[in-house]
Amino acid sequence: MFHSDEPKRKKTYDRKTAKLKAADFCAYQERSQQQVRDKLYDYGLHHDEVEEVLTELIMEGFINEERFARAFIGGKFRMKKWGKKKILQGLHPHKISDYCIRKGMEEIDADEYWQVLLGHAEKKYEQLKGNSTYIIKGKLTQHLYTKGFELDLIREAVQQIVKD
16 A cells, blocks of 8 residues: 555535535534535635535525534533533533523433433442442542533532432
8 A cells, every 4th residue: 555645635615515415414413614614625625615604504504503512512421421610621612602602501401411410420429439438429529520510510410319
């Protein structure tokens, strides 16, 4: 097999082809404006062309930030069981507006959120070994924190599960 030291050159597209490819990219799954903007730059378009194509895709309904935020947040919560802090961290690179983030967070039911947190806590508690309640509580808190849950809720859950 022949290997070249030259980096593989990206194929560039004219504006019309780039728009069609971007529309296909959006039709496959919800995308943020930032994801599509990056893709259009990858296709070799320049700033003005990128912004024009983005505007057209938004007007044609291919891109909708609120719809993206709802899909992203709902998916990360329901499928990956992430906490709100981790979800917000995952949204950061997409540069979503606060308004759309608030709308997306409506996808998370408070009772369901609490049950997911408790589920994580119970599962991890069964796996933890330690001769000190203090150490077990610390490890459990750390685990739930990495899952993206808020500290006040974590404390409540740990208190409920770990009996002194």
